[in-house]
Amino acid sequence: MSDVRFLPIDPDRLAAMRSAGGDEFGNPWTPFDAEGREPLRCCLRGSGAGERIALITYSPWTAPSPWMEAGPVFVHADACAGYATTGRYPPAFLDGRRMINPFDHHGVRAYDHITFVGPGEDHEAAVRAVLAQPSVAFAHVRSASAGCLMFEARPVGSP
Ligand SMILES: [Zn+2]
Structure with missing residues (x-):
């Protein structure tokens, strides 16, 4: 069993956006x-x-924080199966350059541990380290080229 969870957008928040006809930022x-x-x-x-998708603005933060960032992400336009295997690094995102953007227990960016990984490197080991x-x-894994959020990574047991 994995000690890390790899988390997509909260499906409940996404369902609320779909039924409201817009994202949380008014788009x-x-x-x-x-x-x-x-x-x-x-x-x-x-x-x-040809899949029906939407481009929305999303912030992984759920409470106010000066570190809050929001950015553009693609999602399915309609409800999808989500990501069930949260103990596994998303296999589709193992390529490319990623920025592992960590935060401390007060929600402050942990600059000393910002890590970049490239194609061919062990992305999952880097996140675990x-x-x-x-x-x-916890950490946000971002595209190192476009800057957008790919997913969150949290130790099991953290909120
Ligand atoms: Zn989907």
């Missing part, structure tokens, strides 16, 4: 056909060409 829900290259943050896989730091509470 209308605007479905369109995927080109087949979009990383989906609802189920942590790449899109298939960052989360193993006693000062690190």
Whole structure:
């Protein structure tokens, strides 16, 4: 059993956005056909060409924080299966350059442990090494090229 959870967008928050017809920042829900290259943050896989998706603004923070960041992410336009295997690093996102952006137990960015990984490197080991730091509470894994959030990584047992 994994001691790390790899978390997509909260499905409850996403369902609320879909039924409200817009994201949490006032952007209308605007479905369109995927080109087949979009990383989906609802189920942590790449899109298939022609799938109905939407581009929304999303912030992984759920309480006010000066460290809060929001950015554009692709999600399925309609409800999907989500990401069930949260103990496993999303296999579809093992390529590419990633920034592991860690935060401490007070929610402050843990600058000393910001880590970049590239293609061919062991992404999962890098995430685990960052989360193993006693000062690190959780991390956001981002695209190092586009800057957007891919998913959250949290130790099992953390909120
Ligand atoms: Zn999805």
